[in-house]
Amino acid sequence: MDVGAGNGPSRVLLVEDHQALLRVYARALTAAGFEVDTASDGMQGLGRLLSSSYNALVSDISMPVMDGMRLLESARHLRPNVPVVMITAELDSQLYGDAKDQGAVRYLLKPFHLEQLERAVRTATALGMVWERLRARR
Secondary structure: OOEOOOOOEOEEEEEOOOHHHHHHHHHHHHHOOOEEEEEOOHHHHHHHHHHOOOOEEEEEOOOOOOOHHHHHHHHHHHOOOOOEEEEEOOOOHHHHHHHHHOOEEEEEEOOOOHHHHHHHHHHHHHHHHHHHHHHHHO
16 A cells, blocks of 8 residues: 555546546556546546645646646646646657646656556655655744
8 A cells, every 4th residue: 555644545636538548547556555536637637636635646638628737737836745747648858848847747658557657656655745744844
């Protein structure tokens, strides 16, 4: 089990518009010990981000309604201590740079192995716990 700051499982918000991939990623992260909430587009993800607390956000980039880059920008303003992992099928160095500049901690290119997703989320949740500890010291 991946342990979050409250000593329960780390909570992850997973945002992906392709339902089959959403189910596969959610099952893999749940099997790895994370508590996973899902959303099918950026706007739905933003609503969940506003109403609950998460140890990490995983978001596809290309989605209808609100794309992942807009979600990333909103997440950085609303929940700056929530690490973000971006996933995409687009090999675009400009997009990669923009995601990093906006604060994404990892960027995964589809298709990827589920173990890569798990490692990226473990790294993100660990980083989030460090950020929370630093914030608590202030």
